[in-house]
Each structure stands twice: as C-alpha cells, then as structure tokens.
Amino acid sequence: MNIQFLGATGTVTGSKYLLSAGSAKVLVDCGLFQGYKQLRLRNWERLPLQPSELDAVILTHAHLDHSGYLPLLVKNGFKGKIYCSEATFELCKILLPDSGHLQEEEASYANRHGFSKHSPALPLYSEADAVRSLAFFSPVRFDTDFQVCAGLSAHLHRAGHILGAAIVSLRSAETTITFSGDLGRPNDLIMLPPSLIEKTDYLVLESTYGDRRHDTADPAILLGKTIRDTAARGGVTVIPSFAVGRAQALLYAIHLLKASGDIAAALPIYLNSPMAVNATEIYHKHRQDHRLDYQQCEAMFSTAKIVNSVEESIALNQRQQPMVIIAASGMATGGRVLHHLKAFAPDPRNTILFVGFQAGGTRGAAMIAGADAIKIHGEYVRLRAQVSQIDNMSAHADADEILDWLSHFSKPPKQTFITHGEPAAADALRRRIEEKLHWPCRVPDYLESVELP
Structure with a gap:
C-alpha cells in the first residue's frame, strides 16, 4: 500500500489523498484549495495521475475543501x-x-467589471459540470463494510463535525489505514460525538486546531452579547457562515437565545443562503445523525427569515436598522456575504462576526x-466595523479533544500522518502526540509519497 498527499499539507484546504493498493487506485477526499493565491492556483494544475486511472473516490464529508474538486475530476475523465x-x-x-454556479457568476462579474487579469475570466467548472458529477455518487450507510474495488474494502464511522461526516477506514488483505476527516467535538450543540476507533495500522489525522484549546466559555453567551451590543449601537451583525453545519448551529443557538430572552424576540434574523435553507431541510431526513428532535429542528428552521432572491439580498443592504444577517461563505471567500461586507464593513456601528476557522490568505x-x-471584487473596502470571532463555536475538535479521541485506541498505529492544518498547528499536534502518547508521527509534505509496509 502507498499513500500520496495531494492536498491538506501545510494548509487546512485541498484535502486529497491518493491510496494505491496493488493495482487499485483510490482517492480519499477530493477538495478545493482555498486561501492564499499560490494554494488556489493548485486547483488549476494537473493531478499527478489521469482521473481515468482512479477506481473510486471516498469522501469524508461534503464541505468544498473535501469535495469541491469532484466536478473537475469527472470533467477530466x-x-x-x-x-x-x-x-x-x-x-x-x-x-x-x-x-459551479458561484464560479460562473464570479467570472461573469469579473468580465463585466474588467477587474480580472484574465480575458476572459473563466470558472474552474460550471454548474452543469457539477450536476454531471452527481451521477457517479454511490452513497453507503454508516457502520457497514463495503467493497471499494478488488482487494480493498471500506467502512464509514460517524465523525461528528457536520451532517454525514465520516471517519474512513480502508482495508486491504493485510493493512488498514484510517482517515479521520474533520473530527467533530464531543459536546457539540447539534452533532453527535465522533465514533471511537480501537485500532488501525496507519492513521491520517486532521490538525486544524492542533495548537490550541477552545475557550471553555459558553459560545451562546458570547453570541448573545455580541448581537445585543451591536443592536444597542443601532448596528447590523453580519455573520459569514458555512452554509452546512455552522449556519444550522447558529440558527439553533439564536433560537435558544430568543427563547431565554437573551436577545430581543423581535430582532430580525436573516438567512441569506438558499443553499443553507436546503441543507437545513436535510436535518429532518437524517435525525439519527444529530441530537435534535423534530420540534427542535422545526424551531431551528423557523428562527430566520429566508432570503431567496438576489433582489431581496440587495434590499437588505439598504436597511438602516439592527438585524442579524447570516450568509455564506464562512471565510468570506465568495458568495452573497461579500456584498453585505461591502455595505456594512465601513460603518463602526456594525459587527462582522466569525464563528469558524479562518484559513491563511482568506478575507476572514x-x-x-x-x-x-479588504479587497472585494477588485476594489478595497474600508473596514471600520468591529470584527469579532467566537472560536469555540467551531465544529472541529481542539488539541485536547483530539488527544482524548486518540487515547481510546487499544494500540498505537505504526505511523500517524498529521495533515489538514497550518504548519504551526500540525507540528504542535505532532509534538503533543509524540510526547504524551509516544506514537510515531510525521507531518507529510505536499505531493510526498509514502510506502506503507
């Protein structure tokens, strides 16, 4: 067995791991690089193999830094x-x-306003490319073995993190390798804790928060205070949020805050992400994967007024009254939140509130x-609004929570590969695992290939 690290090395994005076992070639995750330009340019580079050579892809979860390259993979064969x-x-x-739709929209916007260095600006892939890729999906159940290809089987364990997130174990005749994906937290407001793994020969482990501990303060209290203080100034709270995972956690937290009287029941809440609306409906279908019952799901759905059209989104920017706007994307890399930042960032009464990890090189x-x-659509926008972050609303396990998860292994893996983290975070986690658990660890380099004896 051999593994090559095609992404998520030295960065928290671009997750791609090429696993070769005999004649089989499988890609675990197929994500987009985000953040610094030199990373984003990798999305346009050829992979070190022809996509047609791959037998299969296995996804840990749906976030674009783990799945967003799939339309291009299918487009290329x-x-x-x-x-x-x-x-x-x-x-x-x-x-x-x-x-795909956003990429087409941004390319079109760049061409109309002439701020791209490319003529014409082109999307990495189109909405139609993305729709075509969906025909290749073959969903499987958690906690069930399935055959990936000849000589290679797999098993999905729940990872927490977001709906559907999985820890992936792959087995050949003699070797098992496990990919943590993005590990969730043991006491998340909505998601169940990650499944415990007893043993594996090799482990590929995320390290997003590998160098820090989450604040022990209740994040809902911090959220309520930020919203209250901003409203008292007559301002708007703009929350860039991932449409899947964070948006739903925010809606449920705001529902609880309104129910307790910690924020005014009449304060308008807007969810400006049709994608988040659709994602929220999926929580009803998969209640076995999270903590909320039917009534709690309904309460979460009804917390915000849904902004469907572009015209409604533009109209929000003209409102001069306290409100909360939740809009994608979580690191302010694209989407409707950019237009809200252009409208509200220059006013000191307003707050820009981040509730998740911000990768290096992103606006967040x-x-x-x-x-x-901050530069948006080719122009610099003054940032006079207050900028805040509630780090402990993250859906990622922190360093202590990762160590606790590892402590349940009955024996150490032969090798643990630390990935999906900024360099300082990955190295800090490597050091802690070596010192506390005495496991052999390493932080692989981009495109490095390792034999797994």
Whole structure:
C-alpha cells in the first residue's frame, strides 16, 4: 500500500489523498484549495495521475475543501464511483452545483467589471459540470463494510463535525489505514460525538486546531452579547457562515437565545443562503445523525427569515436598522456575504462576526488579523466595523479533544500522518502526540509519497 498527499499539507484546504493498493487506485477526499493565491492556483494544475486511472473516490464529508474538486475530476475523465454517507450525498447535491454556479457568476462579474487579469475570466467548472458529477455518487450507510474495488474494502464511522461526516477506514488483505476527516467535538450543540476507533495500522489525522484549546466559555453567551451590543449601537451583525453545519448551529443557538430572552424576540434574523435553507431541510431526513428532535429542528428552521432572491439580498443592504444577517461563505471567500461586507464593513456601528476557522490568505483571516481594508471584487473596502470571532463555536475538535479521541485506541498505529492544518498547528499536534502518547508521527509534505509496509 502507498499513500500520496495531494492536498491538506501545510494548509487546512485541498484535502486529497491518493491510496494505491496493488493495482487499485483510490482517492480519499477530493477538495478545493482555498486561501492564499499560490494554494488556489493548485486547483488549476494537473493531478499527478489521469482521473481515468482512479477506481473510486471516498469522501469524508461534503464541505468544498473535501469535495469541491469532484466536478473537475469527472470533467477530466473520472469514470469510477464516489462513495460517501447518505447525508453527504444529499449535501453534495446542493453544495457542488452551487459551487459551479458561484464560479460562473464570479467570472461573469469579473468580465463585466474588467477587474480580472484574465480575458476572459473563466470558472474552474460550471454548474452543469457539477450536476454531471452527481451521477457517479454511490452513497453507503454508516457502520457497514463495503467493497471499494478488488482487494480493498471500506467502512464509514460517524465523525461528528457536520451532517454525514465520516471517519474512513480502508482495508486491504493485510493493512488498514484510517482517515479521520474533520473530527467533530464531543459536546457539540447539534452533532453527535465522533465514533471511537480501537485500532488501525496507519492513521491520517486532521490538525486544524492542533495548537490550541477552545475557550471553555459558553459560545451562546458570547453570541448573545455580541448581537445585543451591536443592536444597542443601532448596528447590523453580519455573520459569514458555512452554509452546512455552522449556519444550522447558529440558527439553533439564536433560537435558544430568543427563547431565554437573551436577545430581543423581535430582532430580525436573516438567512441569506438558499443553499443553507436546503441543507437545513436535510436535518429532518437524517435525525439519527444529530441530537435534535423534530420540534427542535422545526424551531431551528423557523428562527430566520429566508432570503431567496438576489433582489431581496440587495434590499437588505439598504436597511438602516439592527438585524442579524447570516450568509455564506464562512471565510468570506465568495458568495452573497461579500456584498453585505461591502455595505456594512465601513460603518463602526456594525459587527462582522466569525464563528469558524479562518484559513491563511482568506478575507476572514485578514479581518481578524486587523486589516483596515479588504479587497472585494477588485476594489478595497474600508473596514471600520468591529470584527469579532467566537472560536469555540467551531465544529472541529481542539488539541485536547483530539488527544482524548486518540487515547481510546487499544494500540498505537505504526505511523500517524498529521495533515489538514497550518504548519504551526500540525507540528504542535505532532509534538503533543509524540510526547504524551509516544506514537510515531510525521507531518507529510505536499505531493510526498509514502510506502506503507
């Protein structure tokens, strides 16, 4: 068995792991690079193999940094099956076409306003490409063995994190390798904790928060205070949010805050992401994968007024009254939230609130670092609004939670590969695992290939 790291090395995006076992070739995750330009340019580079050579793809979950390259893989000749959990397939049916649509929209906007260096600006793939890729999906159930290809079987364990997220174990005749995907948290507001794994020969482990602990304060209290303080100034709270996972957690937290009187029941809440609306409906279909019952799901759905049309989205920017706007994307890399940032970032009464990890090179990371202006659609926008972050609303396990998850292994893997983290986070987690658990660990390099004896 051999593994090659085609992404998520030195960064939290672009997850792709090429696993070769005998004549079989399988890609675990197929994500887009995001953040710094030098990373985003990798999305346009050829893979070190022809997509037609792949037997299958297995997804850990639906977020675009794990699934968003699939339309291009299919466009370039992939003919195999894409295995994932049932909920992940439901979410990919929303996320992937939306990704293609946004890319087409942004390319068109750039061409109309002439701010792209390319003439014409082109999308990486289209909405139609994304729709075509959905025909290759083959959803499977959690906790059930399935045959990937000759000589290679797999098993999906629940990872928490978001709906449908999986820990993937792959087995050949003699070797087992497990991919953590993005590990969820043991006490998440909505998601169940990650399944415990007893043993594996090799482990590929995420390290998004590998160098830090989440604040122990109740994130709902921090959320309520931020919204209240902003409203008291007459301002708008703009929350860039991933449409899948964070948007639903925010809606449920705001429902609880309104129910308790911690924020005014009359304060308008807007969910400006049709994709998030569709994703939210999937929570009803897969209640076995999360903590909420039917009534709680309904309460979550009814918390916000849904913004469907572009005209409604534009109209929000003209409103001069306190409100909360939740809009994709979570790191302010694209989507409708950019137009809200252009409208509300220059006003000091407003707050831009981040509730998830911000990868280096993204607008979100720049704003949290104290930038006084951000570039949107080729122009710089003054940033006078307050910028806040509630780190402990993250859906990723922190360093302590990762170590606790690892402590349930009955014996150490032969090798643990630390991926999906910024360099400092990945190395800090490597050091902690070596010192506390005495496991052999390494942080692989981009495109590095390793034999698994």
